[in-house]
Amino acid sequence: GESVGLHLPTLSVQEGDNSIINCAYSNSASDYFIWYKQESGKGPQFIIDIRSNMDKRQGQRVTVLLNKTVKHLSLQIAATQPGDSAVYFCAENINSGGGADGLTFGKGTHLIIQP
Amino acid sequence: DAGVIQSPRHEVTEMGQEVTLRCKPISGHNSLFWYRQTMMRGLELLIYFNNNVPIDDSGMPEDRFSAKMPNASFSTLKIQPSEPRDSAVYFCASTSWREGTDTQYFGPGTRLTVL
Numbered sequence: 001g002e003s004v005g006l007h008l009p010t011l012s013v014q015e016g017d018n019s020i021i022n023c024a025y026s027n028s029a030s031d032y033f034i035w036y037k038q039e040s041g042k043g044p045q046f047i048i049d050i051r052s053n054m055d056k057r058q059g060q061r062v063t064v065l066l067n068k069t070v071k072h073l074s075l076q077i078a079a080t081q082p083g084d085s086a087v088y089f090c091a092e093n094i095n096s097g098g099g100a101d102g103l104t105f106g107k108g109t110h111l112i113i114q115p
Numbered sequence: 116d117a118g119v120i121q122s123p124r125h126e127v128t129e130m131g132q133e134v135t136l137r138c139k140p141i142s143g144h145n146s147l148f149w150y151r152q153t154m155m156r157g158l159e160l161l162i163y164f165n166n167n168v169p170i171d172d173s174g175m176p177e178d179r180f181s182a183k184m185p186n187a188s189f190s191t192l193k194i195q196p197s198e199p200r201d202s203a204v205y206f207c208a209s210t211s212w213r214e215g216t217d218t219q220y221f222g223p224g225t226r227l228t229v230l
Contacts, residue, residue, distance in 0.1 A: 032217050034217075034218065034219075036221075042224075043206050043222050043223050043224050044158070044206070044208075044221045045221070046218055046219075046220065049217075049218060089157075089158065091158075100146035100148075100163070100165055100212035100217060100219075101163075101171075101217070102148055102160035102171060102174070103148075103219060104160070105150075105157055105159075106157070108157060
């Protein structure tokens with residue numbers, strides 16, 4: 001079946017630098033995408049989302065970019081901090097219009113912030 | 116806001132025993148999801164409910180797994196009999212799709228170990 005996948009399992013960046021985490025999705029019918037952050041021993045924490053009618057959305061220090069042409073999603077974190085160290089997941093779903101639907105998650109990228 | 120509440124946080128049991136995981140969604144949310152997380156398969160959707168009604172249980176591994184949602188504030192995931200391969204972290208998530216958002220909020224998870 002179709003699935004969401006990540007290019008890099010581990011990303012190491014220097015504190016203060018910007019980081020970019022990438023995600024490829026294969027289901028062209030997906031119209032809603034979310035980035036989650038998961039720290040050790042905790043549940044996934046919502047970071048930012050984007051719908052398919054947009055190609056960019058910004059939050060506090062984070063930006064999500066969506067390229068529907070190549071089915072690519074990215075999460076940019078500006079001025080990384082030690083607290084940003086975690087595993088980041090992209091997730092997708094299809095808005096069926098009849099209510100909430102389950103998410104399909106990527107495998108995750110482990111972001112390591114070097115001091 | 117208490118967030119999604121799951122119990123127990125940790126469960127260790129022996130093969131063949133019955134295991135019951137519990138979840139209290141965020142008050143006012145009308146959709147509830149059960150996910151399982153393993154190193155090999157990542158985060159997988161098991162089943163979800165809209166307005167207490169099971170919508171899609173295609174992710175439930177086999178008949179040993181069952182889930183119920185008797186009311187809007189409580190859900191259970193039961194494994195009977197349990198097997199070592201069921202060892203994983205089980206997450207519950209909830210959302211309120213009436214508000215036009217699909218953002219799912221996750222609980223802290225239950226770490227299940229089947230010996």
